[in-house]
Amino acid sequence: MDFQFLIELxxxxxxxxxxxxxxxxxxxxxxxxxxxxxxxQGAMVMIAAYLVWIFxxxxxxxxxxxxxxxxxxxxxxxxxxxxxLLRKMVGQPIIMVVMLTLGLESLLRxxxxxxxxxxxxxxxxxxxxxPIIIGDVFINREYLVGGLIGAAMVGLSLLFFRTRxxxxxxxxxxxxxxxxxxxxxxxxxxxxxxxxxxxxxxAAGAMWGSVQGVxxxxxxxxxxxxxxxxxxxxxxxxxxxxxxxxxxxxGSVIPGYVDPLVGGGTRDVxxxxxxxxxxxxxxxGIFGREDIERV
Amino acid sequence: MFYRLSGIHHTRYESARALWPVxxxxxxxxxxxxxxxxxxxxxxxxxxxxxxxxWLIWTAAALSLxxxxxxxxxxxxxxxxxxxxxxxxxxxxxxxxxxFELALLGAGLMAALIGCLFGAAALRVKGLYLxxxxxxxxxxxxxxxxxxxxxxxxAQATLSTPDVTFLFVPLQxxxxxxxxxxxxxxxxxxxxxxxxxxxxxxxxxxxxxxDFAASVIGVNPLRYKLxxxxxxxxxxxxxxxxxxxxxxxxxxxxxxGFNVSIQxxxxxxxxxxxxxxxxxxxxxxxxLLPIVLTNLLAFVAQFDLIPISFNLLSHxxxxxxxxxxxxxxxxxxxGLAKIYDNIRKYFLVxxxxxxxx
Numbered sequence: 049m050d051f052q053f054l055i056e057l058x059x060x061x062x063x064x065x066x067x068x069x070x071x072x073x074x075x076x077x078x079x080x081x082x083x084x085x086x087x088x089q090g091a092m093v094m095i096a097a098y099l100v101w102i103f104x105x106x107x108x109x110x111x112x113x114x115x116x117x118x119x120x121x122x123x124x125x126x127x128x129x130x131x132x133l134l135r136k137m138v139g140q141p142i143i144m145v146v147m148l149t150l151g152l153e154s155l156l157r158x159x160x161x162x163x164x165x166x167x168x169x170x171x172x173x174x175x176x177x178x179p180i181i182i183g184d185v186f187i188n189r190e191y192l193v194g195g196l197i198g199a200a201m202v203g204l205s206l207l208f209f210r211t212r213x214x215x216x217x218x219x220x221x222x223x224x225x226x227x228x229x230x231x232x233x234x235x236x237x238x239x240x241x242x243x244x245x246x247x248x249x250x251a252a253g254a255m256w257g258s259v260q261g262v263x264x265x266x267x268x269x270x271x272x273x274x275x276x277x278x279x280x281x282x283x284x285x286x287x288x289x290x291x292x293x294x295x296x297x298x299g300s301v302i303p304g305y306v307d308p309l310v311g312g313g314t315r316d317v318x319x320x321x322x323x324x325x326x327x328x329x330x331x332x333g334i335f336g337r338e339d340i341e342r343v
Numbered sequence: 344m345f346y347r348l349s350g351i352h353h354t355r356y357e358s359a360r361a362l363w364p365v366x367x368x369x370x371x372x373x374x375x376x377x378x379x380x381x382x383x384x385x386x387x388x389x390x391x392x393x394x395x396x397x398w399l400i401w402t403a404a405a406l407s408l409x410x411x412x413x414x415x416x417x418x419x420x421x422x423x424x425x426x427x428x429x430x431x432x433x434x435x436x437x438x439x440x441x442x443f444e445l446a447l448l449g450a451g452l453m454a455a456l457i458g459c460l461f462g463a464a465a466l467r468v469k470g471l472y473l474x475x476x477x478x479x480x481x482x483x484x485x486x487x488x489x490x491x492x493x494x495x496x497x498a499q500a501t502l503s504t505p506d507v508t509f510l511f512v513p514l515q516x517x518x519x520x521x522x523x524x525x526x527x528x529x530x531x532x533x534x535x536x537x538x539x540x541x542x543x544x545x546x547x548x549x550x551x552x553x554d555f556a557a558s559v560i561g562v563n564p565l566r567y568k569l570x571x572x573x574x575x576x577x578x579x580x581x582x583x584x585x586x587x588x589x590x591x592x593x594x595x596x597x598x599x600g601f602n603v604s605i606q607x608x609x610x611x612x613x614x615x616x617x618x619x620x621x622x623x624x625x626x627x628x629x630x631l632l633p634i635v636l637t638n639l640l641a642f643v644a645q646f647d648l649i650p651i652s653f654n655l656l657s658h659x660x661x662x663x664x665x666x667x668x669x670x671x672x673x674x675x676x677x678g679l680a681k682i683y684d685n686i687r688k689y690f691l692v693x694x695x696x697x698x699x700x
Contacts, residue, residue, distance in 0.1 A: 151672065
């Protein structure tokens with residue numbers, strides 16, 4: 049067995065996995081605070097990438113300013129989505145919430161490319177295109193930066209949950225009614241978590257947009273992100289990091305060896321199998337909290 | 344006014360259980376059925392084959408899904424995969440020389456067997472996790488179909504349907520295709536309506552409302568969940584075969600992709616979960632409204648009053664579809680069927696304002 053090929057697949061897979069974590073982080077933040085599975089996170093990542101592209105590519109502002117403006121924009125976008133769409137769904141069955149976010153996904157997938165043109169836009173973050181070569185292993189520089197940002201964002205969220213606002217969010221994720229009774233505004237906490245999901249969407253959108261171009265295919269990131277979230281546990285931030293690495297590595301190593309044999313597309317199969325096996329054997333994921341159902 | 348309840352006195356249980364106890368409902372159904380039968384003579388070929396036919400077949404699909412999602416309460420986001428299994432099975436069977444009637448049955452059974460595998464996930468999890476599990480299975484089935492040349496006929500191949508006869512009528516003319524689809528939709532409709540008022544349907548509803556409570560009153564949830572998956576997948580498989588033979592006539596895996604699954608769920612939800620008339624309204628809305636609106640906009644764009652680029656025009660169906668789902672869920676979570684029901688109840692007691700039920 050070619051050992052070096054394995055190492056290359058593993059490292060690049062791990063970095064891709066960390067970039068999946070960026071997408072998955074938004075889903076976990078929202079689910080943790082409000083119990084809403086946000087299947088529109090892929091589309092939010094796409095919208096965030098379009099925002100960065102509008103500021104950096106169309107208006108020509110420096111990339112850092114563009115990212116900052118996009119952060120503000122997506123924070124507001126997340127808050128507004130919560131205020132005008134999801135808040136009305138409190139108490140509705142889960143299928144309604146799931147379908148609402150899927151409807152939002154279609155809407156955004158139509159609006160973004162419809163208004164700005166369907167052709168992929170290239171987003172230049174000012175990174176060097178040359179791969180880093182350690183020994184004989186090639187590492188894509190964009191993936192490396194993306195992976196580092198992914199890890200940093202997860203770390204930041206972990207720190208955030210230790211602040212005053214973060215403690216409130218943790219209380220809200222525990223129980224809405226008891227949070228209300230001690231004077232925490234549940235509505236505001238949920239809105240903040242949507243805003244934070246918007247911020248993580250900007251990080252994901254900028255990195256993935258620079259890797260594969262900005263167009264509607266960014267919404268397809270939802271699927272690996274869902275696998276990450278299910279495997280790690282729907283309400284666990286640690287889970288995002290660990291599961292991101294697992295999904296990324298398995299999704300890179302297995303196709304690396306199996307794809308030549310069966311003719312491609314194994315990555316989606318690996319992702320599907322991760323979702324299925326997790327749900328079969330440990331539905332709440334590695335770190336997730338087990339739901340106890342009361343009759 | 345129209346729906347006169349006076350003079351309807353039930354003296355036997357059979358009459359109380361009738362499908363349409365109100366005369367006006369019966370008349371409407373008779374009128375609609377006559378219209379549907381006369382459609383090939385009333386509509387142009389274009390309208391018949393590109394609007395009526397897909398509407399009927401997708402209604403049958405939505406009805407099969409509503410049996411599972413609305414009546415039995417098991418969420419399913421991979422129904423297009425079930426239909427794909429039916430479509431491919433029927434094509435391969437008829438190519439091997441099996442008569443079309445038996446091929447339809449085979450398609451249903453194959454889809455039901457594999458559909459029960461989807462159901463196996465339902466025995467362990469429910470709600471959101473079931474959504475994710477069925478979604479993953481959708482991808483697996485899709486990948487298997489694409490990557491096994493024996494099923495799909497090779498990568499990126501389209502498999503055209505062979506010429507068949509159904510009940511001694513060759514399925515070639517538009518009329519024959521239309522009447523086959525109509526027959527199947529009517530059969531599914533009557534089946535679902537009768538399931539809803541039978542003990543089987545009531546057991547499914549009990550499982551939907553609370554599976555623990557259902558098992559306390561003697562309804563085995565595992566058995567009924569699996570049965571629901573079996574029945575619904577069987578209907579879905581046959582519908583997939585009808586869709587392949589009567590509408591597409593050449594199938595590719597993309598016709599049964601993930602987006603189609605979402606579209607089916609949207610039809611069920613927009614129409615109203617578990618409602619028969621809702622399946623008709625939902626399928627019509629989700630399928631036809633984006634087309635109609637795009638045509639309307641293309642018509643307006645001809646006059647250059649407002650600038651609409653071709654790119655924007657091609658994305659408008661997607662936006663309309665998304666906005667439609669959001670709008671219905673926000674403003675009428677019970678779907679179009681509830682709107683119809685409100686209108687019906689208004690006329691039920693017309694000059695007065697309030698109904699008892």
